Amino acid sequence: MATQPITTLHRPRSRAELFWAFNALALQGFGGVITIAQRELVERKKWLTLQQFSEDWGVAQVLPGPNVINLSLMVGGRYFGWSGAACALFGILTVPVIIVLMLASLVGQWADAAALHGAMRGLAAVSAGMIAALALRMSAAMRFHPLHGAQLAVFVALTILFVAIFRWPLVGVLLGLGIISIGLTYWRLNNQDSDQVSESD
Amino acid sequence: MGQGAEIWLWGAQGWALFLHMLSLSLMAIGGAIVVAPDIHRYMVEEHQWLSHAEFNSAIALAQISPGPNLTFIPVLGWMVGVQSARTMGWLDTEWLMGVFGALLCLLAMVLPSSLLTYAATQWAHRHRDKKAVIAFRKGLLPVVFGLVISTSYLMNAHLSWSEGWRVWLLSTAVALTVWLTRVHLLLLLALGASLGAMGWV
Numbered sequence: 001m002a003t004q005p006i007t008t009l010h011r012p013r014s015r016a017e018l019f020w021a022f023n024a025l026a027l028q029g030f031g032g033v034i035t036i037a038q039r040e041l042v043e044r045k046k047w048l049t050l051q052q053f054s055e056d057w058g059v060a061q062v063l064p065g066p067n068v069i070n071l072s073l074m075v076g077g078r079y080f081g082w083s084g085a086a087c088a089l090f091g092i093l094t095v096p097v098i099i100v101l102m103l104a105s106l107v108g109q110w111a112d113a114a115a116l117h118g119a120m121r122g123l124a125a126v127s128a129g130m131i132a133a134l135a136l137r138m139s140a141a142m143r144f145h146p147l148h149g150a151q152l153a154v155f156v157a158l159t160i161l162f163v164a165i166f167r168w169p170l171v172g173v174l175l176g177l178g179i180i181s182i183g184l185t186y187w188r189l190n191n192q193d194s195d196q197v198s199e200s201d
Numbered sequence: 202m203g204q205g206a207e208i209w210l211w212g213a214q215g216w217a218l219f220l221h222m223l224s225l226s227l228m229a230i231g232g233a234i235v236v237a238p239d240i241h242r243y244m245v246e247e248h249q250w251l252s253h254a255e256f257n258s259a260i261a262l263a264q265i266s267p268g269p270n271l272t273f274i275p276v277l278g279w280m281v282g283v284q285s286a287r288t289m290g291w292l293d294t295e296w297l298m299g300v301f302g303a304l305l306c307l308l309a310m311v312l313p314s315s316l317l318t319y320a321a322t323q324w325a326h327r328h329r330d331k332k333a334v335i336a337f338r339k340g341l342l343p344v345v346f347g348l349v350i351s352t353s354y355l356m357n358a359h360l361s362w363s364e365g366w367r368v369w370l371l372s373t374a375v376a377l378t379v380w381l382t383r384v385h386l387l388l389l390l391a392l393g394a395s396l397g398a399m400g401w402v
Contacts, residue, residue: 026268030390033269034349035379039386058341061348063321065314066232066271073315074322085319093307096268097275101303103262104276105296115398120265122397125368126389128356129375135349136380142342152343159347164354170231174344182340189332 010046012079015087021045022072022091030123033068035130038137047075054141062174068092146188147181155181206249210285210302218281222274222309229314233271234260240277250281271310278306367402 012018021040028036034057042053060070069092076088142152155177162173208214221243225236237260244251259280263273282302286295328334353376357368375389396402 028267028387028390029269030265030267036386043383054342054345055338058345059322059325059338060318061345062230062341063314063318064227064230065311065318066229066269068269069271069311069315070318070322073318074326077319077323078326081323082319085315089311089315092269093311096266096272097303097307100263100266100268100272100276101279101300103266104259104279105299114400116265118397118400118402119394120261120397121368122371122393122395122402123265123390124356125371125397125402126375126393128353129372130379130386130389131349131353131356132372132376133379135346135353136376138346138349142346145342146336146339147343155343156347156350159344160351160354163348164351164358170235170348174231174348177344178341181344182337185340186332186336189336 008046009049012045012047012084015076015080015084018076018080018084019087019091022076022088023095026068026092026096029068030127035127035134037068037071038134041075050137051141051144054138062178146185146192151184205251205255205284207288208248208250208281208285209288210282210298210305211289215285215302215305219305219309222306223313226310226313227317229310232269233274233310237273240274244277244281250284251277255280274310275303275307278302278304281306371396371402 012021025033025036025040028040037057038050038053041048042050048056056071056074057067060067060074063070069089072088072092073085077085080087145152147155159173159177162168162177163170210218222240225239229236241253241256245253245256256277259273259276262276263270266272279299279302282298282300282305283295285302286292286298289298291298325334325337353372357365357372360368362369371393375393378384378389379386393402
């Protein structure tokens with residue numbers, strides 16, 4: 001069994017550092033916040049491994065509320081309890097809400113300019129590319145997965161089929177496929193234990 | 202803004218709005234955007250506080266400004282607040298009522314889901330060595346991976362190849378750049394916005 005790469009992880013030194021890290025993350029997120037979150041938390045701050053980040057992101061997706069807000073509550077809460085969660089949450093929300101309200105108070109004067117719509121198209125195109133790059137990176141996080149490669153491929157392919165091609169509601173796909181995948185993973189973990197009592201992870 | 206129906210946000214109607222947003226919070230699995238249709242029904246169709254165009258501009262504003270896309274919620278609250286200031290004849294303090302409306306909606310939307318996420322993830326973190334928790338986190342991984350790929354695809358899927366080949370080209374170039382280099386993501390976003398504003402994509 002391959003061993004997992006050893007990375008030295010850091011931890012946030014203070015609640016203020018949590019606030020500013022999530023503030024920076026939020027201010028760079030134009031529609032593709034997952035890619036920025038991965039850059040900030042995994043590569044720059046080194047608070048999480050890519051593996052942990054991918055798993056946390058999955059949990060953040062299935063809980064109600066915006067995924068990046070759930071992620072901030074999870075990471076903040078892990079180090080400093082409820083006050084850390086609150087600091088990370090305020091970091092995500094404070095400045096973006098002030099900016100968007102300032103824009104709202106100006107709305108009408110320029111909201112329908114053609115250049116603005118063009119800029120939005122350009123931003124969306126870049127975000128789509130950034131998210132595709134994240135998918136390329138994430139594939140590495142699945143190398144140590146309890147499921148077989150073929151089983152993983154089936155779940156990935158079905159998700160894409162249901163969400164991107166059939167356009168089924170996200171909630172149903174996530175819960176439906178998620179439960180089957182979780183069940184199978186649980187079963188595999190149990191089998192691994194009984195098969196490889198002597199082998200350590 | 203302007204031709205909306207009367208609203209007294211400082212009173213029973215404000216309370217009703219708060220309760221309505223509270224009830225939506227826990228349904229927002231996948232992000233606040235999934236409850237946008239219901240907010241549209243409530244604010245635009247049922248109460249006619251806002252016009253359809255105003256509602257759409259709130260969503261667009263949230264998309265072009267940084268931060269989680271949930272920021273359309275405080276923008277809608279701001280618009281309703283300003284509408285309320287006009288109803289009540291508090292024309293000098295429009296912005297104050299706007300901020301009040303924004304905070305009222307934001308708080309109601311964020312509070313219930315955040316409390317649930319915090320409680321659930323703290324519990325899971327304490328029991329992170331339990332097999333069921335490991336299976337839950339790892340089992341979601343292939344589905345999340347499929348979702349990331351789908352998201353990237355769907356952002357451009359409304360464009361046909363003939364009208365959108367430049368967008369697809371830009372996305373592909375960005376994906377490769379982000380995958381292979383460590384270029385700053387804001388730089389790419391700025392490039393995309395400029396290309397869009399100049400009408401190239």
